[in-house]
Amino acid sequence: MTPANAVKRxxxxxxxxxxxALIRIxxxxxxxxxxxxxxxxWNGNVPFHPLLAAAFYxxxxxxxxxxASRLSTALAAxxxxxxxxxxxxxxxxxxxxxxxxxxxxxxxxCALTPNGRSYSLDRWLAARRDxxxxxxxxxxxxxxxxxxxxxxxxxxxxxxxxxxxxxxxRLQHAFHALYQGADPxxxxxFATLCLVAAWVVFLLEIALPIGLWFRRARVVLIxxxxxxxxxxxLLIPVGTFSATTVLLYLxxxxxxxxxxxxxxxxxxx
Amino acid sequence: xxxxxQPFPWFRALVFAGLTVAMCVGPxxxxxxxxxxxxxxxxxxxxxxxxxDVCEVTYVQVSPTGEERTLDRYAVxxxxxxRRAPEDLRNLPDGPTIGRVAQRMCDALPGRRTAIHARVxxxxxxxxxxxxxxxxxxxxxxxxxxxxxxxxxxxxR
Numbered sequence: 001m002t003p004a005n006a007v008k009r010x011x012x013x014x015x016x017x018x019x020x021a022l023i024r025i026x027x028x029x030x031x032x033x034x035x036x037x038x039x040x041x042w043n044g045n046v047p048f049h050p051l052l053a054a055a056f057y058x059x060x061x062x063x064x065x066x067x068a069s070r071l072s073t074a075l076a077a078x079x080x081x082x083x084x085x086x087x088x089x090x091x092x093x094x095x096x097x098x099x100x101x102x103x104x105x106x107x108x109x110c111a112l113t114p115n116g117r118s119y120s121l122d123r124w125l126a127a128r129r130d131x132x133x134x135x136x137x138x139x140x141x142x143x144x145x146x147x148x149x150x151x152x153x154x155x156x157x158x159x160x161x162x163x164x165x166x167x168x169x170r171l172q173h174a175f176h177a178l179y180q181g182a183d184p185x186x187x188x189x190f191a192t193l194c195l196v197a198a199w200v201v202f203l204l205e206i207a208l209p210i211g212l213w214f215r216r217a218r219v220v221l222i223x224x225x226x227x228x229x230x231x232x233x234l235l236i237p238v239g240t241f242s243a244t245t246v247l248l249y250l251x252x253x254x255x256x257x258x259x260x261x262x263x264x265x266x267x268x269x
Numbered sequence: 270x271x272x273x274x275q276p277f278p279w280f281r282a283l284v285f286a287g288l289t290v291a292m293c294v295g296p297x298x299x300x301x302x303x304x305x306x307x308x309x310x311x312x313x314x315x316x317x318x319x320x321x322d323v324c325e326v327t328y329v330q331v332s333p334t335g336e337e338r339t340l341d342r343y344a345v346x347x348x349x350x351x352r353r354a355p356e357d358l359r360n361l362p363d364g365p366t367i368g369r370v371a372q373r374m375c376d377a378l379p380g381r382r383t384a385i386h387a388r389v390x391x392x393x394x395x396x397x398x399x400x401x402x403x404x405x406x407x408x409x410x411x412x413x414x415x416x417x418x419x420x421x422x423x424x425x426r
Contacts, residue, residue, distance in 0.1 A: 105292075109288075144285065151293055151313070155300060163396065172392075174316070181360050
């Protein structure tokens with residue numbers, strides 16, 4: 001197969017819309033978890049912007065319910081991108097962190113996917129009109145979410161490729177900042193443990209963005225990624241970052257494979 | 270499998286390539302080219318400065334004969350639970366804070382005053398940075414000298 005034909009096949013490939021729908025629902029819930037309290041009118045700690053709040057609540061609710069799914073996702077994307085890149089730098093510093101940026105980017109990319117054909121009110125309403133929405137659509141936009149995650153992992157791995165991190169010292173600093181305070185750590189082997197942990201994180205952050213594109217590697221790497229992000233969530237303050245990242249692993253998976261496994265869970269396979 | 274007669278999807282290819290390039294601009298600009306962080310093009314550099322406002326401190330009481338004894342600042346200052354200690358006693362981020370805690374211990378210790386030294390290394394983006402300026406009798410320092418003890422500082426992000 002020539003490269004041009006391979007690209008053509010990639011861009012024209014069709015598959016199940018269920019992964020996109022699951023990402024849509026998961027992102028909607030994560031948006032609520034992270035931003036909903038900030039945008040509520042009772043929150044006096046954050047400047048209240050009525051239009052922004054309306055766009056956010058309408059968009060994110062529509063995402064979760066799957067009502068006017070793509071339009072809702074687009075509305076939520078506009079709201080969160082404005083928060084991260086517009087208001088955040090000038091008014092609300094916590095909105096410009098990496099976990100909020102990833103949420104905004106993922107929501108914007110999700111708006112490009114056919115995320116309303118599965119697990120949505122749109123589908124249910126169509127069924128009531130005796131119109132069944134096919135759960136098949138082009139998958140190229142779903143792969144853009146995987147590209148975003150790939151760029152993120154490779155960037156953070158590149159950032160860690162320096163002696164201070166790979167020696168384990170930066171992990172030691174984080175441990176002191178979060179747990180130990182100024183007291184020296186007397187646990188034997190602590191420095192070695194941090195050294196090993198630093199290299200495990202670094203190597204995983206190189207292996208994940210490459211290996212997740214391949215089915216056989218996903219069998220090992222998805223569980224490894226889940227463990228990695230679970231440990232991040234437990235040990236350091238990452239906000240919604242871990243949950244968002246593991247949700248977006250769906251974008252790497254074969255959509256039809258996901259569809260079959262869900263059928264099996266539903267008992268309809 | 271797409272049909273060979275289907276035209277090449279140029280629009281999709283342009284959008285896919287364009288968005289991929291856009292996602293890469295931030296990381297390449299900052300991490301590869303070394304340019305400053307840009308508001309609209311983030312490099313996914315996470316926790317870069319996290320934990321750089323901590324120092325690892327060991328207080329040592331030095332007798333006139335040169336004998337050394339490691340001090341537990343919580344015990345000397347009568348703090349029963351270190352986990353509930355005030356922030357400026359638990360985390361010692363800079364030289365002046367380290368020096369002031371030493372002087373509190375000087376006042377709290379019974380008997381003739383002896384020297385209290387601090388063996389310190391502070392966290393920085395480039396790793397641990399020793400702070401030998403604090404390995405001296407901190408009890409003998411005045412306020413101006415304490416304030417002049419420069420820490421190793423990093424950015425928090």
